[in-house]
Amino acid sequence: MHNPSTLFEKIWAEHIVVEETPDTPAVLYIDLHIVHEVTTPQAFSVLRENDLGVRRPELTLATLDHSTPTTPVSSFRDLLAAGEGAANQVRKMQQNCEEFGLDLLGYGSGQRGIVHVIGPELGATQPGKTIVCGDSHTSTHGAFGALAFGIGTTEVGHVLATQCLLQRKPKTLAITVDGELPAGVTAKDLILAIIGTIGVDGGTGHIIEYRGTAIRSMDMDQRMTVCNMSIEAGARAGMIAPDDTTLEYLQGRSRAPQGAAWEEAVARWQQLRTDDGANFDQSVSLNASELQPMVTFGTNPGMVVGINDPVPVGNDASFRKALEYMQIESGKPMTENAVDIVFVGSCTNGRISDIEEVVNVLKGRTVADGVRMMVVPGSEQVKMEAEARGLDRLITAAGAEWREAGCSMCIGMNGDIAQPGQLSVSTSNRNFEGRQGVGARTVLASPATAAASAIAGHVADPRVYS
Amino acid sequence: MKPVTGVRSRTVVLPTRDVDTDQIIAARFLTTTSRDGLGKYAFYDLRYNPDGSEKPDFALNKAQAKGCGILVAGNNFGCGSSREHAPWALLDYGFEAVISTEIADIFRNNALKNGLLAIIVDADTQQWLLNNPGADIAIDVEAATISLPDGTLVDFSIDAFARHCLIEGLDQLGFLRQQAAAIDSFEENRRCKP
Numbered sequence: 001m002h003n004p005s006t007l008f009e010k011i012w013a014e015h016i017v018v019e020e021t022p023d024t025p026a027v028l029y030i031d032l033h034i035v036h037e038v039t040t041p042q043a044f045s046v047l048r049e050n051d052l053g054v055r056r057p058e059l060t061l062a063t064l065d066h067s068t069p070t071t072p073v074s075s076f077r078d079l080l081a082a083g084e085g086a087a088n089q090v091r092k093m094q095q096n097c098e099e100f101g102l103d104l105l106g107y108g109s110g111q112r113g114i115v116h117v118i119g120p121e122l123g124a125t126q127p128g129k130t131i132v133c134g135d136s137h138t139s140t141h142g143a144f145g146a147l148a149f150g151i152g153t154t155e156v157g158h159v160l161a162t163q164c165l166l167q168r169k170p171k172t173l174a175i176t177v178d179g180e181l182p183a184g185v186t187a188k189d190l191i192l193a194i195i196g197t198i199g200v201d202g203g204t205g206h207i208i209e210y211r212g213t214a215i216r217s218m219d220m221d222q223r224m225t226v227c228n229m230s231i232e233a234g235a236r237a238g239m240i241a242p243d244d245t246t247l248e249y250l251q252g253r254s255r256a257p258q259g260a261a262w263e264e265a266v267a268r269w270q271q272l273r274t275d276d277g278a279n280f281d282q283s284v285s286l287n288a289s290e291l292q293p294m295v296t297f298g299t300n301p302g303m304v305v306g307i308n309d310p311v312p313v314g315n316d317a318s319f320r321k322a323l324e325y326m327q328i329e330s331g332k333p334m335t336e337n338a339v340d341i342v343f344v345g346s347c348t349n350g351r352i353s354d355i356e357e358v359v360n361v362l363k364g365r366t367v368a369d370g371v372r373m374m375v376v377p378g379s380e381q382v383k384m385e386a387e388a389r390g391l392d393r394l395i396t397a398a399g400a401e402w403r404e405a406g407c408s409m410c411i412g413m414n415g416d417i418a419q420p421g422q423l424s425v426s427t428s429n430r431n432f433e434g435r436q437g438v439g440a441r442t443v444l445a446s447p448a449t450a451a452a453s454a455i456a457g458h459v460a461d462p463r464v465y466s
Numbered sequence: 467m468k469p470v471t472g473v474r475s476r477t478v479v480l481p482t483r484d485v486d487t488d489q490i491i492a493a494r495f496l497t498t499t500s501r502d503g504l505g506k507y508a509f510y511d512l513r514y515n516p517d518g519s520e521k522p523d524f525a526l527n528k529a530q531a532k533g534c535g536i537l538v539a540g541n542n543f544g545c546g547s548s549r550e551h552a553p554w555a556l557l558d559y560g561f562e563a564v565i566s567t568e569i570a571d572i573f574r575n576n577a578l579k580n581g582l583l584a585i586i587v588d589a590d591t592q593q594w595l596l597n598n599p600g601a602d603i604a605i606d607v608e609a610a611t612i613s614l615p616d617g618t619l620v621d622f623s624i625d626a627f628a629r630h631c632l633i634e635g636l637d638q639l640g641f642l643r644q645q646a647a648a649i650d651s652f653e654e655n656r657r658c659k660p
Contacts, residue, residue, distance in 0.1 A: 017649055027645050088497070234570060
C-alpha cells in the first residue's frame with residue numbers, strides 16, 4: 001500500500017524526470033509554460049546566444065498583457081499610448097514569437113489577455129499539470145489542482161530550451177477554511193484575511209493547499225482569486241483539489257480534452273486529492289462565517305483590517321513607515337479616507353464574475369464627483385462576454401470607464417497610474433509603495449468594496465449597497 | 467557566469483522588513499529588453515525625490531555607503547514580484563551579496579542563478595549586522611561562513627547545488643541540457659501526455 005500523500009506530492013512525483021539528491025535538485029517536467037512580453041526578452045536572447053530553439057512550442061502559451069495600453073490598438077502607433085519602451089517590448093515579443101515558432105495570442109486573436117486569465121478560460125490550465133510563467137501570480141492556476149508557480153527569466157530560458165526546471169521539493173501548508181462566507185463577503189476578503197493571519201512571509205518555502213467547506217462551495221473564479229494571492233503570503237503556489245465545479249468549468253473549453261480524451265482525463269483528475277492521513281508540514285484553520293469585508297491600510301497585503309474596524313497600532317519602524325507613506329492613522333476605520341481612483345481588474349479580480357459583482361453595486365447609481373473609476377477586463381474574451389450581456393453599458397452609465405484588456409493599473413507599466421498622493425481603491429494584489437505610480441496610495445479590496453467606494457467617494461462597506 | 471567564491475566588503479544596512487522587488491526596481495523600468503545597466507534604477511524611489519534630487523537620509527546615499535558590496539536587509543527581503551530585474555539591478559549597482567533572516571523564494575532563486583549571494587543568517591547575527599553598519603565582513607561560499615570583524619565565524623546554510631554552481635561559475639542551463647536523454651525518455655514513457 002502506498003503511503004498517504006498530498007495533492008502536491010502526487011503532482012510532484014508525476015513530473016520528476018530526475019530525482020533530487022543532496023547534491024543536485026530534481027529535474028521537474030513542465031506541462032504548460034505561459035510567456036509574456038516583460039520577463040522573456042532576455043531569455044530569448046540566451047536561446048539565441050546558445051543557438052537553441054524552443055523544445056515544445058505547443059506546450060508554450062504566449063500573449064501580451066503587461067505593457068499593453070488599455071485604449072484600442074490597431075497599429076504600432078496605438079501601442080505608443082503605453083509609452084515607447086512598452087511599445088517596443090510588445091514588438092520585440094511579436095518578433096521573438098515569430099522567430100521561435102510560438103503561436104502568439106496577440107492583437108487580432110480575440111484571445112489576448114492577462115496570462116492568468118486566458119490559461120483557464122481557454123482550458124489550457126488543467127488539473128494535475130505543472131504550469132510556470134515568469135510572473136509570480138502564476139499561483140492562480142493552482143485553483144484547478146495544478147502545481148503552478150512563478151519563475152524568473154533565467155528559468156524561463158531553461159523551460160523554453162528543455163521544458164524542465166531544476167527544483168528543490170518545497171514544504172506543504174494546509175489552510176482549511178470551514179463555515180460559510182457571510183453575504184457581501186467575497187473570496188478576495190477571505191484571502192486578504194488569510195494573508196493578514198499568516199503574514200506576508202507565512203508561506204515562504206511552502207506550497208499551500210486550500211481545503212474546507214468554504215473553499216469547496218466557491219466557483220472557479222473565486223478559487224482563482226484565493227490561489228492568485230498565495231504569493232502575497234510568500235508561498236510560490238496555492239492549490240485546490242479538483243471537483244465537479246472544476247470539471248464543469250473546463251468541459252467544452254477549446255484547449256480542454258474532448259470526447260474520449262475528456263473521459264480519460266476526468267478519471268485521472270478524480271485521483272488528484274490529498275489522501276486521508278497525509279501529512280502537511282504546517283496547518284492553519286479559519287472560520288469563514290466570522291469574516292467581514294477586508295481592506296488593506298499599509299504597504300503590503302498583510303496589513304489588512306475589517307472595513308469598519310479601527311486601523312491597528314504598531315510599534316516598529318517598518319509599520320510606522322508604512323502608515324506615514326499611506327497617510328493613515330491608527331485607531332480610525334479606513335472608511336474615513338476619501339478616494340481618488342478606483343481600479344477594477346487584474347489577474348486577481350478581472351474575470352466576468354468580478355465585473356458582475358461591480359455591476360450589482362453600480363447599477364442605478366453613479367460614481368461620486370471627483371472619483372475616477374476604471375474597469376479593465378482581464379482578457380478580450382471577458383470583455384466580449386461582458387459587452388454581449390450589456391455590462392459595459394451599465395458601467396459607463398454609472399460614470400466609470402470601460403477599457404481594453406490587460407494588467408493595467410495593477411502594475412502601472414502601461415501609463416495607467418495614479419498621481420502622487422492619490423488614494424486608489426484597487427481590486428489588484430499589491431499595495432506596495434509606488435506600485436500604482438510614484439507616491440500612489442493603494443488600498444486593496446474586493447470588486448464590491450471597490451464599487452461601493454467609487455459611489456461613496458470614500459472607502460465604503462459594500463453591504464450598504466446590496 | 468563567472469565563479470563566485472566569496473566577497474569581502476563593508477556593509478550597508480536597510481533595516482526595513484518586507485522590502486519587495488517593486489522597491490528594488492519599480493515596474494516602470496521593466497520595459498527594457500536587456501539585463502544590463504539596471505543599477506541606476508535600483509531603489510530609485512527610495513534614493514531620489516520626484517524632482518531627481520537625492521534623498522540624503524536614505525542609507526545608500528550616505529557617503530560611507532559608497533563602494534559597499536554587501537547589503538544587510540530586514541526580514542523577508544525580495545518579496546512580491548518574480549522580476550529577475552531585481553537581482554540584475556542590485557548586481558549592476560555594485561552589490562555582491564544580500565544578507566537577511568529571510569529572503570523570499572523567487573528572489574533568492576533568481577539571485578543565486580546570477581551570482582548574487584543571497585545569504586540567510588540567524589536573528590542574532592542579523593541584529594548585530596543591523597546595529598553595525600559599515601562592518602567589514604567576509605563571506606566564504608565554500609566554507610559557508612561569514613567572518614565578522616572580530617574574527618568570529620558565523621555559519622550559514624546554502625543549497626549544495628547552488629554553492630557548487632557559484633564556485634565553479636556553472637551555467638545551470640548547461641547542467642539541464644546534459645539531462646537531455648532523461649528528458650527524452652520521460653516524454654517518451656509518460657502515461658498521459660499534456
